[in-house]
Amino acid sequence: MQLNYYQREDQVLLAVDCIIFGFDKKNLKVLLIKRNFEPEKGKWSLIGGFLKKNENLDEAAARVLETLTGLNDIYLEQLHTYSKIDRDPGQRTISVAYYALINVDSHQFDGIQIDSAKWFKLKEAPDLIFDHNEMVEKAMARLRRKAMTKPIGFELLPEKFTMRQLQNLYESILGKKLDKRNFINKINSLDVLIKLDEKDMTVSKKGAYLYVFDKDKYEKKVEEEGFSFKL
Amino acid sequence: MQLNYYQREDQVLLAVDCIIFGFDKKNLKVLLIKRNFEPEKGKWSLIGGFLKKNENLDEAAARVLETLTGLNDIYLEQLHTYSKIDRDPGQRTISVAYYALINVDSHQFDGIQIDSAKWFKLKEAPDLIFDHNEMVEKAMARLRRKAMTKPIGFELLPEKFTMRQLQNLYESILGKKLDKRNFINKINSLDVLIKLDEKDMTVSKKGAYLYVFDKDKYEKKVEEEGFSFKL
DNA sequence: CCAAAAGTGTTCTCGATACACCCATGG
DNA sequence: CCATGGGTGTATCGAGAACACTTTTGG
Known part of the structure; x- marks a missing residue:
């Protein structure tokens, strides 16, 4: 077996950076971390690290x-690869960005570094290092695009949720108000939610019915009919 | 100034591979090259090479x-980064794929390697090396998606083209027949083509009017109205 | 009893699709 | 004169957008 055909080529450091979106009842959030090493120590950044020889990028992320x-x-999806020469002043580094959607409540931080990671409302997020x-921005644009054609939002909500929460989520993602009746009609016509008998009494006196996403039904629809929708 | 903060991290080779689409009157094509070095010497592959230290990925491509x-x-757009551990048997290599659309007629090959590069009809393309x-496949999927919302096809056509050619192109990209009248109505309603007095006499006895894409008008529309369309 | 959120249908407009015949001309 | 491709308009349907009032109940 022959190795190292490409010996005269330059090698580089390959990083991965993760944009983790969450939704907390009312606001779209992003998970950031305070950097505890140089360069830019003490500043906020995305969750990142370096690719190792024995893993692919998805695994690294x-x-x-x-x-x-x-x-x-967590299901991470590759977003884009960033390669500006001076993007990291410490050393020439190329970074592959990944993004994910998670439900804030059902994923607790039981990790070792819990202290340094923090959720920020998207609009209140601090300036980040490098090109983060x-x-x-790009992840947000992608999220918006996907949200308009796939029922992506359910990954960001708790298992049981109200129509109002779902609508709030879509309004956060799309950055505009939606008509309540049209929204509900649209969602119902998709026929992938199960209405429970249970109500959420924490917000209004009347209470609001809870729904769950019927993932099996959704996946069957995708196969059979090529599910699609528009908001 | 301090350098090399990340000394203990693994370095890798970063490649770029280009999927170049062309359209030649009737068929969607892809540009391939016969590899003249090991491994897989003599097999067909995408146009590729390695990132150098003094350039970013766009420049490398x-x-x-x-x-x-x-x-x-040529305007190249980044597609995806491939990182399977054994994707290149020669050495651990990560590859960033780019794709571009070009007009076959107006871009002549005046390059040094003209002999080894060849256009293939998409359906007749040979098996390619590695994960090419x-x-x-992914580039084609992206092309299809973009074609449905952006007037992307004009980059693949000669400056002057007939409605029939434009329709052939869209049919190639989308992989289905379109209704002639509906197609023309749709294109005309976009109002970004200029109809010339000139006719193309090479195909029919009657001759077909030639059109040119009005790029300025299109860009003004994008700014002002947020141009969009569906096919 | 009233404030605050939940729930519920109809109408209108516009874009997408389906569809068929006449025209011009080179051979 | 006819085969071949070019060019044109209308009717129908369905999805999206606009729009307002009643219900429930904790305080």
Whole structure:
């Protein structure tokens, strides 16, 4: 077996950075971490780390996320690869950005680094190191696009949720108000929610019915009919 | 100034691979190259090369493309980054895929390697090395998606083209027949084409009017109205 | 009893689709 | 004169958007 055909080529450091979106009843949030090493120590950044020789990028992203926050079994999707020459002043580094949607309540931080990771409302997030602001922007654009064609939002909600919460979520993602009746009609016509007998009494006196996402039904629809929708 | 903060991290080779789509009157094509070095010497592959220390990925993709085919000033868009551990048996290599659309007629190959690069009809393309087939698949999916919302096809056509050619192109990309009248109505309603007095007499006895894409008008529309369409 | 949120249908408009015939001309 | 591709308009349907009032109950 022959190795090292490409010996004369330059090698580089490959990083992964994770944009983790969460939704907490009312606001879309992003998970950030305070950097505890140079350069830019003490500043806020995305959750990141370096690719190792024995893993692919998807695995690296999952490992980095779990190591820093304890979050595991999260579906991460590759976003874009950033390669500006001076993006990291410490050393030439190329970074592959990943993003994920998680439900804040049902994923507790049991990881070792819980102290340094913190949720920020998107609009109140601090300035980030390097090109991380740009990454968040792009992830947000991607999220918006996906939200308009896939029922993506359910990953961000607790298992049981009210129509109002779902609508709030979509309004956060799309950045605009939606008509309540049209929204509910649209969602109902998709026929992928199960209405429970249970009500959420924490917000109004009347109480609001809780729903759960019927994932099996959704997946069957995707196969059979090529599910799609527009908001 | 301090350097090398990350000394203990693994370094890797970073490659770029370019999926170049072209359209030649009737068929959607992809540009491939016969590999003249190991491993997999003699097999067909995408146009690829390695990132150098003094350039970013966009620049690397443009340089590789120009070096191997003479094509320059091509707009390349980043597609996805591939990182399976054994994707390149020669050495651990991560590859960033780029794709571009070009008009076959107006971009001649004046490059040094003209002999080894060849256009293939998409359906007749040979098996490619490594994960290059997967890359082409993904690029094609992206192309289809973009074609449905952006007037992307004009980059693949000669400056002057007939409605029939435009329709052929969209049918190739979307992989289905479209209704002639509906297609023309839709395109006309976009109001971004200029109808010339000139006719193309090469196909029919009657001749078909030629059109040109009004790029300025299109860009003004994008700014002012947020241009969008559906096919 | 009233404030605050929940729940519920109809109408209108516009874009998408389906569809068929005449025209011009080179051979 | 006819085969071949070019060019044109209308009717129908369905999805999206606009829109307002009644219900419930904790305080």
